[in-house]
Amino acid sequence: MDKRMIAGVEVEVGSGNVFADLGLPDADKLLIKSELTIEITKAIRAHGLTQAEAARRMGLTQPKVSSLLRGEFSNFSERKLMDCLNRLGYDIEIRVKKASGAAGHLMLTHA
Template structure:
């Protein structure tokens, strides 16, 4: 990451993964889960669903949807979050490719 000083404050550019920047364990998984959560929130908003309607469609309880929309995704597996998106009418494509680096990364992209 590159560093610079802005108005007397040391500023460090993000790697693109805030969880890795904070040196949290399982940073790639956290980024995937947060990205899936953002997509779920966008889908609910775009469809004009209430939390109760979204809960019914995703097979969750309304309190769990409320927690999810507040960014509390740690109790959800990646698979459950993907299932929620499927139930909201989204296809999910997983692509595996070789990397030039010794260890690969999990990346969430959306169309």
């Protein structure tokens, strides 16, 4: 990683994936799940939904919505998080393209 001096303090520039920077396994998947969770949170706020209303729309229990809004997404699959966004009125598009290197990576883009 790139190291820089800022105001006399040495800092390490992150890769853009905090989970990879921490050396966690499945860092790409964790990043996708965290970004999907952020989008769900934004959607709930944009619609002005209570947790109970959001739970009904997403097919979850209110306690699960509460956990999700606190950033606890480890018990949710990527597919379930995408389903929640669909139920909140969002389209999800998956695009596959050849990677520039030997191994590809997962990425979420926002429209």
